[in-house]
Amino acid sequence: MHASWKGSDVLVIGGGIIGLVTAWRAALGGLRTAVADPDPGGGAAQVAAGMLAAVTELHYGEETLLGLNLASAQRYPGFAAELAEASGQDIGFRACGTLAVALDADDRAHLRELHALQRRCGLESEWLTGRECRRLEPMLAPGVRGGLRVDGDHQVDPRRLAAALLTACERAGVVFHRVSVARLTVAGDRARGAVLSDRTELGADQVVLAAGSHSGRLDGVPAEVLPPVRPVKGQVLRLTVPRPYAPFLTRTVRAVVRGSDVYLVPRANGELVVGATSEELGWDTTVTAGGVYELLRDAHELVPGITELPLTETRAGLRPGSPDNAPLLGPTALPGLHLATGHFRNGVLLTPVTGEVMAAVLATGELPEIARPFSPLRFSPAPSPVRQEQPV
Incomplete structure (x- = not known):
């Protein structure tokens, strides 16, 4: 590290589950790590259902992403056990199918x-x-x-996952700045940290932009490096199976009803998560009567008894969508700036492998082979072809 440079080895911008797992793994690797986020542990994880559905989420044209999803799903049992030990908290991993x-x-x-x-x-x-x-x-x-x-498609509780990652980060020595980031600091054609909204300047040798759907609009990031990430709204309902918890459903159930996906995810504590709409409405996070109605209508066609359950929560969140629905992982064209964003439907599923990949990038500068198809450079403008002079 440069002798005159004060700050962290790594600054992670964004404290959702992807930012937190990156920070935790970096800290475990011996890097002095900081996270900047006004509400670490918040974000899309508070709304997500937590399906680890590498197989049933398979879509045509996403076979490359399938490999990454399967690799992360295979890591989940070990990851859940390690995180539980590090945090003292259970993350609700259930091998229920x-x-x-x-x-x-x-x-x-x-x-x-x-x-x-x-x-x-x-x-x-x-x-x-x-x-x-x-x-x-x-x-x-x-x-x-x-x-x-x-x-082989299981589930985890994203809220518990976020809380456990937060605790594990704190125990690993990660420093939290609970303030929003105003802009990236760039000096000498290199990312050097960030300026917070309270004007605090944070220095860092390496910066990871992991701000979910907000990753595409951070000031100070050069236009050609700014990730093409957009918000995709999802509305989710939570119902409660009354005590004693009768086995209302024993596993995650999903279907396509009238062309829309609907899923029901039963938790061990009696909670039943029903989701999710997929709406391209910019930054709107309003829970709408229409969204709630459509979810309940479709879920009722699937499981008629659902209308007898108490409706305990309605939420809307923003998934970070990318042009090819796959994440952006690793170094950008700006030295010192890495991305961990654009996970879209698979943020919870991809948490273990993302942490592993980003830790390797931060330690070595190299993107592991498993993540190379997801380099942010795939969206960089193609260089102009060099004109070859014809021999005389």
């Missing part, structure tokens, strides 16, 4: 295609008849036409 079901002939055909794609990708999923689905989950509607049982 997922059941994706179809309610009509079109949905059934779509699910059959998804099953074929999963099999081509070497994934484990089992086709069930409607009767077999209801045998697994008796609360399902009689009209369920078939489904996919995926025993």
Whole structure:
């Protein structure tokens, strides 16, 4: 480190789960680490359902992302145990599996295609008849036409995950600046830290921009380096299964209803999370009557008994979407500035592998092979071709 440079080895801008796991792993690697965020542990994790659904979240054209998702899912049991030991907190990891079901002939055909794609990708999923689905989950509607049982897709409680990461960071010596960042500091063509909204100047050898959907609008970041990240609104409901907790659902259940995804995630404490809308509405985080109605209507078609449960919370959050729905991980064209953002639907799932990748980048400057397809440089403007002089 330069002798005259005062500050941290690493400054992480953003204290959501991605920023926190990056800071924790960096600190464990011996780097003096700071996080700047007015509300660390807040953000999209407070709204997310926490499905670890590498298989059932597979979409056409996202086969490359599948590899990263599967790698992170495989790390989750060990990561959950390590984090629980480091923080003294349980993060609600449940190896409960997922059941994706179809309610009509079109949905059934779509699910059959998804099953074929999963099999081509070497994934484990089992086709069930409607009767077999209801045998697994008796609360399902009689009209369920078939489904996919995926025993490897699990869940975690994102709120507990965020709280445990916050504690683990504090115990590892991470310094928190609970103030928003006004702008990135750039000197000598290199990121050198940040200026906070209270005018505090923070210096750092390396800066990680992990501000979720806000990552694309930080002042001071050169235009050609600014990540192409946008907010995608999601509304989520929480209901409560009354005590004693009858087994309302034993696993995550999801479906496509009228072209919209709906999922129900049962927690061990009796909470039932229902989500999620996907709305391109900029920075709006209003919970709307229409959003709540659509979620309850679709969930009711799937599990009719849901309308008897108390509705205990409605929330809306912003997912950080990227042009290809995949994260931006690692060094940018600006020396000293790294990105860990753009995780879209997969922020919770990708938490373990993101922490590992970013720790390696911060320690060595090199992006691990598993993350190379997700380098921020894939969105950099292509250099102009060099004109070759013709020999005379």
